[in-house]
Amino acid sequence: MSATSPGTVPPAAAVDRRTERRTWPERLSRPYPLVMGVLNITPDSFSDGGRFLAPENALAQARRMVTEGADMIDIGAESTRPYGAQPISADEEIRRLHPILADVVALGTPVSIDSMKPVVVAWALDSGAAIANDVWGLQGDTDMARLIAERHCPVVIMHNRDRADPTIDIMGDIAEFFSRSLEIAAQAGIAPENIALDPGIGFGKTQEQSITVLARLSQFDTFGLPLLVGASRKRFIATLSPSEPDQRLGGSIAAHLIAAKAGVKIIRAHDVSETVQALRVAKAIWDRE
Template sequence: MQLTNFDVMMLGRDCPLVMGILNATPDSFSDGGLFNAPQHAVARARSMIAEGADIIDIGAESTRPYGDAQPVSEEGELQRLHEVLPHIVALGVAVSIDTMKSRVANWALRQGAAIVNDVWGLQRDPNMARVVGESGASVIVMHNREVVDPSVEIVEDMLRFFDRSLTIASSAGITSSRIVLDPGIGFGKTPQQSIVAIARLDALHSLGCPVLVGASRKRFIASVTPSNPQQRLGGSLAAHLLAAQRGAKIVRVHDVAETVQALRVATEIDNSVEELS
């Protein structure tokens, strides 16, 4: 496994890293069924790398926060990954495994994945932090809630959640340079709370870890401008550009080429303004 230290990955970068989403599932909210065949998944990974993806995030169980996604057993998740993940690792890009199961994470890390993306922030599977800590891998710690509660002050809730996750990580020997925080746009939140989470992203910087934002095609966009997931490119780009302005170091996206172009143009404009001032 090629270890991924996020501080090192970001050296010399003047715009966020781009993580390409690869759903090897039949029921993901936006592209379920498109890439669950192994040859289609590998081809999609190649395409995203060519478009500028820095990381490929592979998931074999839909974790969509709404809808009728079916739970997948450990065996089922491993079976879906078996013919996909090693081939994508061989492409030479940093690979992230999107799972909330420590056994699946452990297998993926042994196959060469470098990052664990846990939508429950090390707080669901009691063995997840140990697996990450012992492997030397990096981890994306995402904020989540069991129940959506419009009355919750979402930024305060995120800070409390991340404080627990960071304590768990520290106890397992996971250093801060191997941790990224994800506000969990759309997970356990109303659309308005997701919008606030992006608007108040700077509140997370005090925790000392880089921040990832995954707003791609999320439902909050439709709350502003009614649309189905495939019609939310404009809203996704707007959210990720504003997240970058607020200090996000990684964006997790379906539309890699368009996001890379938007980030590079925005960065060039910002750099020109600084040169003129």
């Protein structure tokens, strides 16, 4: 199966123009974060690789997350875990997405495409996805920013590094990365209201640096843009409490509540029901302070 040749982004004139009218859900301004449910249709993701590779399993999981209160579904067909992920071609990524994406879109909850390849993002937007989630923050492929600008779709700009460096000032590194990404976005014509920033917990960071980032999220308020945090099941939790990925629910919720308290607008989580419940209870308590 081949949609568009890998590395070739379809021109804006060739796409469904309805994608241009899609923006962040209006509930972004609500007083507690939106929850983005994670749907990995991969054989090698760090937490649930292989569980949802079959289309029927993926659709069932998407339905479950919507029922549990997910405000968005983030679909990824290529593992981006920091260690041991196997790169795949754009055609293979689209092949994995093809049997499931339209059905997930039909559930009525906004769908985000988690991909670093512009051709895959373009195909997904044509198929009804509403949001692009770029783990290289517009700095991986020069076509990504142009594509996002042409489609007028929301984009998550995530901080990343080729490898962790324990000697650097991680907060300064993230701030410099975001500044470069936002310059790229501005030059391409991406509207600021279509941008969210993700500090990339666990990506190109030591476990200690990930903890530092979570403790200092408010420093990114200077950018004046909504933050997304995805600490769900990440390795730093196991450094504090030895555990396998699917045993890190408590640590995930703790990190996400701290993020919510810091004003983060979107939480990316594997365990939607528990995360939604935790956020609602926390908000009710915080309202009495």
